[in-house]
Amino acid sequence: xxxxxxxxxxxxxxxxxxxxxxxxxxxxxxxxxxxxxxxxxxxxxxxxxxxxxxxxxxxxxxxxxxxxxxxxxxxxxxxxxxxxxxxxxxxxxxxxxxxxxxxxxxxxxxxxxxxxxxxxxxxxxxxxxxxxxxxxxxxxxxxxxxxxxxxxxxxxxxxxxxxxxxxxxxxxxxxxxxxxxxxxxxxxxxxxxxxxxxxxxxxxxxxxxxxxxxxxxxxxxxxxxxxxxxxxxxxxxxxxxxxxxxxxxxxxxxxxxxxxxxxxxxxxxxxxxxxxxxxxxxxxxxxxxxxxxxxxxxxxxxxxxxxxxxxxxxxxxxxxxxxxxxxxxxxxxxxxxxxx
Amino acid sequence: xxxxxxxxxxxxxxxxxxxxxxxxxxxxxxxxxxxxxxxxxxxxxxxxxxxxxxxxxxxxxxxxxxxxxxxxxxxxxxxxxxxxxxxxxxxxxxxxxxxxxxxxxxxxxxxxxxxxxxxxxxxxxxxxxxxxxxxxxxxxxxxxxxxxxxxxxxxxxxxxxxxxxxxxxxxxxxxxxxxxxxxxxxxxxxxxxxxxxxxxxxxxxxxxxxxxxxxxxxxxxxxxxxxxxxxxxxxxxxxxxxxxxxxxxxxxxxxxxxxxxxxxxxxxxxxxxxxxxxxxxxxxxxxxxxxxxxxxxxxxxxxxxxxxxxxxxxxxxxxxxxxxxxxxxxxxxxxxxxxxxxxxxxxxxxxxxxxxxxxxxxxxxxxxxxxxxxxxxxxxxxxxxxxxxxxxxxxxxxxxxxxxxxxxxxxxxxxxxxxxxxxxxxxxxxxxxxxxxxxxxxxxxxxxxxxxxxxxxxxxxxxxxxxxxxxxxxxxxxxxxxxxxxxxxxxxxxxxxxxxxxxxxxxx
Numbered sequence: 145x146x147x148x149x150x151x152x153x154x155x156x157x158x159x160x161x162x163x164x165x166x167x168x169x170x171x172x173x174x175x176x177x178x179x180x181x182x183x184x185x186x187x188x189x190x191x192x193x194x195x196x197x198x199x200x201x202x203x204x205x206x207x208x209x210x211x212x213x214x215x216x217x218x219x220x221x222x223x224x225x226x227x228x229x230x231x232x233x234x235x236x237x238x239x240x241x242x243x244x245x246x247x248x249x250x251x252x253x254x255x256x257x258x259x260x261x262x263x264x265x266x267x268x269x270x271x272x273x274x275x276x277x278x279x280x281x282x283x284x285x286x287x288x289x290x291x292x293x294x295x296x297x298x299x300x301x302x303x304x305x306x307x308x309x310x311x312x313x314x315x316x317x318x319x320x321x322x323x324x325x326x327x328x329x330x331x332x333x334x335x336x337x338x339x340x341x342x343x344x345x346x347x348x349x350x351x352x353x354x355x356x357x358x359x360x361x362x363x364x365x366x367x368x369x370x371x372x373x374x375x376x377x378x379x380x381x382x383x384x385x386x387x388x389x390x391x392x393x394x395x396x397x398x399x400x401x402x403x404x405x406x407x408x409x410x411x412x413x414x415x416x417x418x419x420x421x422x423x424x425x426x427x428x429x430x431x432x433x434x435x436x437x438x439x440x441x442x443x444x445x446x447x448x449x450x451x452x453x454x455x456x457x458x459x460x461x462x463x464x465x466x467x468x469x470x471x472x473x474x475x476x477x478x479x480x481x482x483x484x
Numbered sequence: 485x486x487x488x489x490x491x492x493x494x495x496x497x498x499x500x501x502x503x504x505x506x507x508x509x510x511x512x513x514x515x516x517x518x519x520x521x522x523x524x525x526x527x528x529x530x531x532x533x534x535x536x537x538x539x540x541x542x543x544x545x546x547x548x549x550x551x552x553x554x555x556x557x558x559x560x561x562x563x564x565x566x567x568x569x570x571x572x573x574x575x576x577x578x579x580x581x582x583x584x585x586x587x588x589x590x591x592x593x594x595x596x597x598x599x600x601x602x603x604x605x606x607x608x609x610x611x612x613x614x615x616x617x618x619x620x621x622x623x624x625x626x627x628x629x630x631x632x633x634x635x636x637x638x639x640x641x642x643x644x645x646x647x648x649x650x651x652x653x654x655x656x657x658x659x660x661x662x663x664x665x666x667x668x669x670x671x672x673x674x675x676x677x678x679x680x681x682x683x684x685x686x687x688x689x690x691x692x693x694x695x696x697x698x699x700x701x702x703x704x705x706x707x708x709x710x711x712x713x714x715x716x717x718x719x720x721x722x723x724x725x726x727x728x729x730x731x732x733x734x735x736x737x738x739x740x741x742x743x744x745x746x747x748x749x750x751x752x753x754x755x756x757x758x759x760x761x762x763x764x765x766x767x768x769x770x771x772x773x774x775x776x777x778x779x780x781x782x783x784x785x786x787x788x789x790x791x792x793x794x795x796x797x798x799x800x801x802x803x804x805x806x807x808x809x810x811x812x813x814x815x816x817x818x819x820x821x822x823x824x825x826x827x828x829x830x831x832x833x834x835x836x837x838x839x840x841x842x843x844x845x846x847x848x849x850x851x852x853x854x855x856x857x858x859x860x861x862x863x864x865x866x867x868x869x870x871x872x873x874x875x876x877x878x879x880x881x882x883x884x885x886x887x888x889x890x891x892x893x894x895x896x897x898x899x900x901x902x903x904x905x906x907x908x909x910x911x912x913x914x915x916x917x918x919x920x921x922x923x924x925x926x927x928x929x930x931x932x933x934x935x936x937x938x939x940x941x942x943x944x945x946x947x948x949x950x951x952x953x954x955x956x957x958x959x960x961x962x963x964x965x966x967x968x969x970x971x972x973x974x975x976x977x978x979x980x981x982x983x984x985x986x987x988x989x990x991x992x
Contacts, residue, residue, distance in 0.1 A: 349857055350855050350856055351848045351849075351852045357841070358837065358841070358845050361836050362830065362835065365825075365831055365834045366834070368794070368813050368823050368825055368846075369813070370812075370818070371814070371845070372812070425836075429835075430836050
């Protein structure tokens with residue numbers, strides 16, 4: 145009864161792959177990154193040294209770790225504005241625990257657990273609580289920031305021996321933030337690479353990752369497909385909170401100090417910007433970890449290049465803002481050409 | 485038709501291509517003042533593209549638009565407005581938070597500079613005049629449009645269109661969500677406008693209505709003009725043949741092809757849900773196609789939701805004799821149910837996801853191992869259903885949103901079938917779908933019934949139910965008021981039951 149004469153006009157996988165490669169958002173971002181790198185290496189010879197590139201890698205690592213989490217949140221069609229505050233809260237609490245003489249592992253576990261818990265609360269309120277995540281996380285941005293201020297009494301937290309930290313714990317803690325593997329690769333960059341790889345596998349290779357896309361594509365359609373929409377979204381927020389906490393810990397281990405009123409203020413905008421430049425859509429359902437990494441690198445390379453070229457920090461902000469608008473604008477344009 | 489033989493609008497050899505598809509391939513069309521000109525064609529025939537060109541939303545690649553004898557360009561919707569062309573889209577373009585009066589005045593507000601003071605009294609006077617012209621004088625002007633029924637909203641939209649000096653009124657599938665009375669009213673309004681010299685371009689899939697309403701009918705197929713004929717000389721069969729380019733005889737399945745088995749696949753006992761559903765009991769046998777008819781608001785939507793774990797209920801549901809408790813759709817799927825939802829773009833499709841991802845979404849355990857996706861398996865399942873259901877796509881990774889409505893619906897059907905359901909529930913399965921795709925979907929359903937799947941079709945299209953179902957249940961105010969076997973199913977008695985006249989009631 146069903147017609148079977150008509151050939152299905154499916155192109156061969158290989159030509160389809162090539163076509164998709166050209167259409168993929170990542171390709172555009174990659175080309176932009178390469179153009180920027182070529183320009184910078186011509187403009188300032190310092191750019192293309194191993195040392196400098198590793199330096200860029202370290203500088204973008206914390207942004208990168210959080211952007212991996214933001215990729216999950218944006219694809220699931222939510223947003224998290226509280227990441228900068230979670231970053232501060234978890235970093236400061238972990239730092240204080242170390243100062244109070246706690247061991248490394250318990251201090252880290254408590255810190256990461258708090259990050260994940262805050263993420264869970266964000267997620268629960270944004271799903272079962274029927275509130276838009278823009279509102280819940282905007283509120284949480286203040287709540288977590290306020291909690292950090294209360295706990296630290298607004299005072300700076302410095303993690304060193306004078307404050308009472310155990311010397312051995314302290315050197316381990318410092319190594320997390322400041323260490324270099326083989327005396328070359330910064331630990332922060334190593335963390336970023338590990339988070340990116342795990343994040344990529346989870347998002348693109350697992351059923352959970354598929355569900356993230358489905359939920360963001362249409363939560364109603366996902367629900368009638370038997371997907372537990374709320375649980376998936378909550379997990380995205382938990383991952384986000386956990387990774388924000390991890391970045392906050394690495395930050396205080398690097399510096400090694402922080403202040404509740406300053407640490408990570410405005411960071412949420414950089415994180416969302418990098419993720420969106422990398423191709424994730426605020427409308428949900430779209431984005432990849434690879435794209436996010438490229439987006440993070442674009443922002444990192446741009447900052448680094450502008451510094452190397454001796455351009456003022458005020459211009460950096462202006463240029464980065466322009467890049468965000470340009471990237472999203474180009475994406476909109478190519479999407480309409482593709483008929484989406 | 486009017487005596488005035490100067491065409492109001494002439495399209496000559498309009499071409500418009502999108503990447504991968506030639507949406508319009510040299511279409512010409514002439515519309516006279518005071519005529520209702522219907523445009524019909526399957527989905528993807530190019531009707532919407534043509535209308536969007538007239539509305540100034542899209543620019544043709546080549547061809548000419550002649551308006552009242554002068555060649556014109558319509559680079560922007562404002563220009564189309566100034567020419568006197570108004571479009572009423574299928575998805576209404578009203579601001580739900582604004583009042584009736586404000587919405588009607590939107591067009592005039594939009595063309596002004598923006599800093600003038602808003603005169604709400606003017607709004608009200610104008611809106612009142614326009615609405616009484618439409619026979620809607622009783623509508624409360626201060627009500628937010630979001631609280632109106634779809635039919636009332638549509639009248640507001642038409643009111644908005646005629647509030648300016650409209651010469652051409654374009655309606656895209658205007659009555660797909662209207663009841664019979666509302667449709668009659670709409671048609672009366674359109675005939676009035678015709679008498680006032682307005683040219684009306686009417687796009688619809690409902691061929692009987694097209695025949696009774698319009699003066700001339702233009703058929704498009706695959707972006708090409710096929711024929712323009714006077715409505716008097718057209719018949720439904722002829723229109724269908726011209727639309728699909730072949731004879732469609734599968735709309736109604738041949739008599740005696742029933743495949744009902746004795747085993748009961750799906751049984752609902754005394755199902756109630758708040759005040760909306762009252763003690764509903766029915767069963768669907770394996771291989772049986774059961775239809776549920778009813779007017780909007782009768783409780784059909786709620787019944788579907790209860791049967792798929794989307795709405796709390798009291799009462800019992802049994803699948804293949806096993807009592808089940810459906811609290812969430814994943815429970816329903818686990819117990820062998822599949823749902824094809826009514827709201828295709830909202831609840832059915834995940835538009836930004838690929839075709840293959842849409843197909844496997846309800847059946848992830850089949851395409852994964854230990855939580856890891858097996859890409860080749862996803863591809864294989866996708867390929868299998870694309871072939872089996874003859875889904876026309878450029879590739880399995882094509883985004884769902886770029887497909888035509890009929891193909892999207894087939895993908896959603898594939899998603900349901902991929903779970904190997906014992907019971908398939910379809911809610912408005914062919915709403916807004918062209919006649920060719922409709923026939924194909926019907927053929928698929930009959931095939932599934934022959935394979936022993938129990939099928940429940942909940943639909944507001946009576947010809948569809950009468951053509952497809954072994955049995956039809958009729959709902960009125962949350963309860964069943966009638967049951968018809970296929971042999972005595974006919975539109976009039978079913979409609980009578982749907983309007984509350986409890987006749988022909990048998991208990992099963």
